[in-house]
Amino acid sequence: MSYAIEARGLVKRFGRTTALAGIDLAVPAGEVHGFLGPNGAGKTTTIRILLGLLRADAGSVSVLGGDPWRDVTVLHRRLAYVPGDVSLWPTLSGGETIDLLGRLRGGLDQRRRAQLVDRFELDPRKKGRTYSKGNRQKVALIAALASNVDLLVLDEPTSGLDPLMEHVFEQCIVEARQEGRTVLLASHILAEVEKLADRLCIIREGRIVETGTLSDLRVLSRTWVEADLAQPSNGLARLPGVYDVEVNGSRVSCHVETDRLGPVLRFLSDHGIRTLVSQPPSLEELFLRHYRAGTAAAAADGGLR
C-alpha cells in the first residue's frame, strides 16, 4: 500500500514542554483520515511538522514520498493546507487571496474556483480585514479545494462555518475522495469525522492512543444491548465481557465488549427475545473513554503529590 503520509516516532519539544511524545501516523493514499483530539493535544504541531514549518526533534516523516523539511517546492505543489486559524492580508480581497495562494501552489482550476465561490456563498470582493471568521475560513477552503493537489491537510476546517456551510464542506470532501485525493482531517467535531473519515486516529497528550477504521475501534469498545425476555434471565452477568447488567422485570440491559456479542445474543435468545435493541458505541463514547481515562490518571497523579 502506498502511503500519502507516514510518520514514525515523531517527537517535538518546545523548551521544557513536550508537545509530541512519539507520534506514529500512517495515511494510505486516497483515504480520508480523521485526526481527532481536543485542543492542545498536538494536532496542529503534527501538521506543522508534516508541512515542514517545524522540524521534529526525533522520528522520521514522509509526505507524498518526500521529506517535508527538504523537498518543500516539490511537495507543496501537490498539497494544500487550511490552517485552523485563518489570517488574511487586510488589504487583499478574498478573491485575490484565493488566486494568489492557488498560483503559489502551482495553479488552480478556474471552473472549480467559480463553483466553490458559488457554493460557499462567498463575496470575493471584500477586503481581508472585513471578513468574519467563517468567511475567512471559506477563503482558505476555496483556495485549497480549487487547487489540483493530491493531498489536502485541513486543520479544524469547519470552525466558524454555519451548519449549511458545514454541509457544503462535507460534500466537497466526499467529492475530493471520489477524485482520489487524500485528506487529513484534523478535528474535534466527532460527528464530522464519523461522517467523512474512512479511518481515524485519536491523539492525546502527544501520543496516538487509538487508530483504525470506525468499526475497528468499535470492536475495541462496548455495545449497549437491551432486551425484553420471555423468561427470567439469571446468569447474564456471569458471561465474560458483560458489564453494568440491569434487570427490571422482564427487561434486561447491559454493556457488552463488542467481540463478545455472540455468546450474549445466544444467551438472550435461549431466554426468548421479545424485543431487542442494540446500539454500537458512538465515536463520542470512544473519545470520552480515552479522555476520561486521561483525566482520571491525571487526577490520581495529582492526589499522590
Added chain:
Amino acid sequence: MTALAGTRALAGLAFRRDRIILLAWVLLAGGVVASTASSIRGLYTTLAERQQYAATVGANPASAVLGGPGFGLPNLGGIIVAEMGSVLLALVAVAGILLVVRYTRTEEETGRAELLGSAAVGRQARLAGALLVVGGAELVIGIATSALLIGYGLPVAGSVAFGLAVTGAGWVFAGVAAVAAQVEEHARTAGGGAAAVFGLAFILRAVGDASAAAHTGGFLPSLSWMSPLGWALEVRAYGGERWWVLALPLTVAVALASTAAALGTRRDIGAGLIRARPGRSEAWPSLASAWALAWRLQRGSLIGWTAGVAVGAGVFGAIAHDIRDMMGADTGAARVMADLGGSGTLVDSYLAWVLGLTGIAAAASGVGAVLRLRSEETGLRAEPVLATAVTRWRWAASHLATAGLGIVAVLVASGLVVGLVHGLRGGDVAHELPRILVGALVQVPAALVLAGVAMALFGVAPRLSSAAWPAVVAALAIGQLGGLLRLNRWLIDVSPFTHVSRVPGHEVTPAPLVWLLVIAVLLTSAGLMRFRRRDLT
C-alpha cells in the same frame, strides 16, 4: 455616565499591559532633557558664548528649521529649548499617536474590543481609557521635563512653561490619533494619517520659523501659529513666558477628543467612517509570486516613505542657499555644523548633514520593510504562503528586496529633490544635482547595514526583532549628539553612518562603503541561513 462605565478598568488594563513601554517613553524623554541640559550647560558657560550662539545660530533660518524661533535666547534655557525642542516634541507626538492607536483601533481590529464591549463597558470607555493613560503619560513627561530643567538650575517659570508646552503638544497629537482611529478602519492607516498630520505640523512650523528668521515678511512667518508644534515654542519659555498660549493646545486637544467621541457614536464597532472600498473579485495575473505579494504589501509604505522623506529633505534643502549669508565663516554655529556635516564649506557641510538625516530615514524605512517578515510570521500570514511551493529563502528574499529597493528609492528621491531645489535657488542645477545625488547615494550601504541588523535579528532571535528600531535611534543619536556629548570614539564608530563620506564637501572614500556593504551582506546572510533552519512561530 453609563457611556463611560468601565473606563477605569480599561485604563488600568492598558497601564498594566504596557507599563514597561510607558516607562520607556518617559525615560527616553527624560534622557533627552537631561543629556542636552547637562551638555549645553557645560558648553556655554559665559554670557559672551551664549550671545554668540544667539547671534549666529539663533538668527539663522537654517537652524530655525529644527531649533525654532529661539525666543529664550541668549538665556541658557533658550539654547536648551532650541537644541532639543524639536526632538522632545516629536517624541511626545509620536508616543501619543502610537499609544492612542494601539489602545483604540488596534483593539478593535484584533477583536479584543468586541470581547470587552460585550461586558459592562460603556460606549466611550475605550476612548476615554486610552486618552486617560496616554494623557497621563504625556503629563508625566511634561512634569519630568520641568523638574529636570529646574534641577539643572534653570528658572522655575520657564521650566514649568516648557514642560506644560511639551505636554500640550502631546495631548494635541493624542487627540489627532483619537480622531484618526475613529475615521480609519485599519490601525496602520489611522497611525499613518495621524503621522501625516504631524509631518504637516512640522513643515508648517519649520517654514514659518525659517521665514521669520529670514525676515521675509508677508504671511509666511504666521504659518508657525497654524502648527501645534509652533504653539509649544510660542509659549516663549525662558523668554518672557506667554502663559495664555498654553490655552491653545488645551482647547484643541479637548475639541479633538470630543470630536472623536462624537464620531465614535456614529459607527459600528470595528467599522470606520471611511468604508473600505470593495476589491477585485479576481487577482491580476501578475499577483502570482512571493515577489508580487511582497511588493503588493509593501508598496504603500514604500511610496509613503519616499515621498515623505523627499518632501522633508526638500524643505531643509530649500534654505541651504541662505546659510552662507546667515553664518559667519568661523562661528560657533559653523563649528557645530562642521561637526555634523564635515569640514567643507558651510553650505556643503549643511547639505551633507541633511543628506545624512535622509540616510537615517532610509534606514528606518528599510528596517520597517524587513520587520514586515516578523509581523507576517506572528500574524499567521507567513504559514499559508510557506505551505505553498514558496521556499523560505524566496519568501524572505522577496521582502528583503523590497526593503533594499525602498532604501534606494528614498535616497534617490531625496537626492534629486534636494539637488533640484538647491540647484534652482543657486541657478546651477547642472553642478549641484550630481554631487548632491552622490551625497545621498553614499548613504545606501550604511542604511543597508541597519536593515541587515533587522534581518539578522529576525533569523537568529525572532522575538527580539523589534530591537532593530533602537539601533536606528542609536545611529541617529550618535550622529547628531555624538560630537556635542563628546562620546567615546569607539561608541561613535559603532554607527555605520559614522563611516560614510560627508558629500558634498569631501571626496567619496570607497573603502568604508565597500566594507559597509560587506557587513550588510554578512548580517543578511546570517539571518537568512538561520531563518531557513529555525521553527516557524
